[in-house]
Amino acid sequence: AQKITQTQPGMFVQEKEAVTLDCTYDTSDPSYGLFWYKQPSSGEMIFLIYQGSYDQQNATEGRYSLNFQKARKSANLVISASQLGDSAMYFCAMREVNFGNEKLTFGTGTRLTIIP
Amino acid sequence: KAGVTQTPRYLIKTRGQQVTLSCSPISGHRSVSWYQQTPGQGLQFLFEYFSETQRNKGNFPGRFSGRQFSNSRSEMNVSTLELGDSALYLCASSLAPMGTGNSGNTIYFGEGSWLTVV
Numbered sequence: 001a002q003k004i005t006q007t008q009p010g011m012f013v014q015e016k017e018a019v020t021l022d023c024t025y026d027t028s029d030p031s032y033g034l035f036w037y038k039q040p041s042s043g044e045m046i047f048l049i050y051q052g053s054y055d056q057q058n059a060t061e062g063r064y065s066l067n068f069q070k071a072r073k074s075a076n077l078v079i080s081a082s083q084l085g086d087s088a089m090y091f092c093a094m095r096e097v098n099f100g101n102e103k104l105t106f107g108t109g110t111r112l113t114i115i116p
Numbered sequence: 117k118a119g120v121t122q123t124p125r126y127l128i129k130t131r132g133q134q135v136t137l138s139c140s141p142i143s144g145h146r147s148v149s150w151y152q153q154t155p156g157q158g159l160q161f162l163f164e165y166f167s168e169t170q171r172n173k174g175n176f177p178g179r180f181s182g183r184q185f186s187n188s189r190s191e192m193n194v195s196t197l198e199l200g201d202s203a204l205y206l207c208a209s210s211l212a213p214m215g216t217g218n219s220g221n222t223i224y225f226g227e228g229s230w231l232t233v234v
Contacts, residue, residue, distance in 0.1 A: 035222075035223065037225065042227060043204050043206075043227055043228040043230065044225065044226065044227040044228060045206055045208070045225030045226075045228075046225070047222055047223070047224055047225070050222050091159065093159075095214060095223075102164070102171070102172050102213070102214050103149075103161040103164070103172055103174060103214070104149070104151075104161060104208075104214065104223060105161070106158060106159035107158075108158050109158070
């Protein structure tokens, strides 16, 4: 069963506009963590933001914020004032425990293209 | 401080050969995990090491193995390479074992090793 769902395979956004990348997750574990990573064409996975399941406030890191809606199992990434350098693949990931085995499970990603 | 370093960055191997990839974690990080990324399967977890012990393992055949040294550097080995092993192999490090700790236990990735099997 798909644990992390990213429904937007690709998005085109005008430069300087805000963009929201969707992520929903499925887990029965009360303790989990959610990550967003950016992957440019070079291949490196760049950590953007983290949200713990017990965190009371939505995480923010500069232009990145995470819209965490626990009841809806949603963890959308919001990028404010998009820049050309934001063009990349974006992955949502969840750290979970499955039969005592801990791992990081990734979604299929969203390719974001910023248009000048 | 230096990030996660992976070597080599690019390599080409022949089917049936074996390959060893290296990963140096961020200084002070003791957890190292490995991932395989392919266009068809996406990002998949291989295994995690902490303090030289394998803590977690993904659903990969025994041809995929790894180890961690006392300085936290890790290597992964793939024996009897198959064409389907062509992928980007990513290494990640964190302070505490994956799945533990608080929001400060963030997982950082390296640039990856691009493996092509011909």
